[in-house]
Amino acid sequence: xxxxxxxxxxxxHYNDAIEKEAxxxxxxxxxxxxxxxxxxxxxxxxxISLPLMLFAELSILSTINQFxxxxxxxxxxxxxxxxxxxxxxxxxxxxxxxxxxxxxxxxMQLFYSCIFCSILLLTILRWP
Numbered sequence: 001x002x003x004x005x006x007x008x009x010x011x012x013h014y015n016d017a018i019e020k021e022a023x024x025x026x027x028x029x030x031x032x033x034x035x036x037x038x039x040x041x042x043x044x045x046x047x048i049s050l051p052l053m054l055f056a057e058l059s060i061l062s063t064i065n066q067f068x069x070x071x072x073x074x075x076x077x078x079x080x081x082x083x084x085x086x087x088x089x090x091x092x093x094x095x096x097x098x099x100x101x102x103x104x105x106x107x108m109q110l111f112y113s114c115i116f117c118s119i120l121l122l123t124i125l126r127w128p
Contacts, residue, residue: 033084037109045113046121053121061126069123076119080112 061069083105 041109041113044110045117048114049118049121052118053125056122059126060128072119076112076116080116083109
């Protein structure tokens with residue numbers, strides 16, 4: 001009986017810890033995925049990448065280059081989407097971690113947004 005009560009208490013503490021972690025993730029997700037943040041990040045990316053596109057020489061992409069552009073858009077867009085959903089950032093040693101530091105994942109979102117918008121605008125300019 002004592003063993004049963006001990007295990008029940010352990011499960012209760014474990015469930016409480018999981019609930020607290022879920023609440024923290026929900027608050028972080030609300031911060032990292034608000035509509036104002038998404039619009040602001042993409043506008044920043046467009047404003048930074050637009051001057052770069054004005055100096056780009058116009059040419060037409062071949063079929064393989066179109067494929068590479070789409071692959072690059074996915075490679076940059078999916079981490080950006082993931083950062084909006086979960087608020088991740090790169091840590092000190094290059095390991096991707098979820099953080100509660102809003103500044104860290106904001107910097108990562110702005111960085112990926114600039115790259116994403118640059119690739120997107122270059123692809124649009126050079127699409128046949």
